[in-house]
Amino acid sequence: MPLELRQVRIFVTVADELHFGRAAAHLRLPPSVVSEQVKKLERLIGVELFDRSHRAIALTSAGSQLVSLGRSLLHDAECFIERARAHEHPGRVLRLGIGLGMGRRLAFILRRLAHAGLSVRTVSVPPRERSALLEAGDLDAAFIRGRVRGSLIAHHVWDDELVAALPEHHPLAAQETVQLADLARSPAALVSQDVNPALHDVLSGGLAALGLRVEVGMRFSTIEATFAELVAHPTPMWTPVFAAYEAEHVYEGISIAAIQPRLTLPAFLAVHHRSGARLQVVIDASRESAAPSGARSASESLL
Structure with a gap:
C-alpha cells in the first residue's frame, strides 16, 4: 500500500x-x-x-x-505543484510565508491582495524555515518577527504586543494588567530559543532591564496543548502570546493580562530581492492591517 x-x-x-x-x-x-x-x-x-x-x-x-x-514532505509536494503552475502561468501565484499569531491581520491582507488581483498561496512554517525558504527561492515573501537575516531585505510593517496567558489558579490571573517583575516570580512556558530567538530576545531583554531572568518551566508546543498543560499543572506558570491572536480566542481556564512595561516584537515583510510592484502591494496591505480597526473598516468600505 x-x-x-x-x-x-x-x-x-x-x-x-x-x-x-x-x-x-x-x-x-x-x-x-x-x-x-x-x-x-x-x-x-x-x-x-x-x-x-x-x-x-x-x-x-x-x-x-x-x-x-x-x-517537509507536504511542503515539497506544494512546491512541486507550484513550480509546475509557474511555468504554465508565470507570475500568477505569490508564495507568502506566514506564522502563528497574526490574528485578523492575515484575513485583511489576503482580502486586499485578492482585490488587487493577486493570487496568493500561504505557507505556514516556523520563523527559521521561512528565512531558509526565502533564501532558497521557494517563497516570494514572508512575515518574520524580530531578527531578519542579513541576506534578506526587510520592510517593517507593524509591531506585535505580547500579553500574558495565565491559568485561573495563578495568583495574578484576576488582574487585567500584570507587572513583568511579578510574572518573573513564576516559571514560563516558552518555545525553545532556536525555534523563536526573537521572542526570547524581547522577553530576556525586558527582564534584564529589571535585573531579572526568565525561568523556563516547560516547553511551549502549540497554543491548545500548552494552555491545557498550564491549566492542569499544579505549579502556577504563564506563557507570553501575541495580543492580536488572543483577541479572537477564548480558552477555558485561561485568562489574558496586559504586561507592563510593554513588550513588543517588530514584524517585517522579508523578501530576497528588491520589491516589485506586486510585493509593494503586500507591503502596503500589511502596514494598513496594523491601523486602528475603525480606520481599517473605513478603508475596506472603499473596496
Whole structure:
C-alpha cells in the first residue's frame, strides 16, 4: 500500500491539534475518517504515531520525530505543484510565508491582495524555515518577527504586543494588567530559543532591564496543548502570546493580562530581492492591517 499525501496531511494536522475532533473540523472531514487514515498510516509504516492510552492524545517518540518530516514532505509536494503552475502561468501565484499569531491581520491582507488581483498561496512554517525558504527561492515573501537575516531585505510593517496567558489558579490571573517583575516570580512556558530567538530576545531583554531572568518551566508546543498543560499543572506558570491572536480566542481556564512595561516584537515583510510592484502591494496591505480597526473598516468600505 503506497504512502498517500492525504494521510500525511491528516497526521500533521492531528499532531498540531492533539485532538482528533479539532483536526477533523480543520480538515472538514468526519472524525471517523481522520482516525481511520491515521491508523492506516501507522500500519503502513509499522509504528504508532500517537499515544491514545490517556484521555488526551499525545505524540509518541516516533510521532514527534516524523511530524517535521511530514511537514517537509507536504511542503515539497506544494512546491512541486507550484513550480509546475509557474511555468504554465508565470507570475500568477505569490508564495507568502506566514506564522502563528497574526490574528485578523492575515484575513485583511489576503482580502486586499485578492482585490488587487493577486493570487496568493500561504505557507505556514516556523520563523527559521521561512528565512531558509526565502533564501532558497521557494517563497516570494514572508512575515518574520524580530531578527531578519542579513541576506534578506526587510520592510517593517507593524509591531506585535505580547500579553500574558495565565491559568485561573495563578495568583495574578484576576488582574487585567500584570507587572513583568511579578510574572518573573513564576516559571514560563516558552518555545525553545532556536525555534523563536526573537521572542526570547524581547522577553530576556525586558527582564534584564529589571535585573531579572526568565525561568523556563516547560516547553511551549502549540497554543491548545500548552494552555491545557498550564491549566492542569499544579505549579502556577504563564506563557507570553501575541495580543492580536488572543483577541479572537477564548480558552477555558485561561485568562489574558496586559504586561507592563510593554513588550513588543517588530514584524517585517522579508523578501530576497528588491520589491516589485506586486510585493509593494503586500507591503502596503500589511502596514494598513496594523491601523486602528475603525480606520481599517473605513478603508475596506472603499473596496
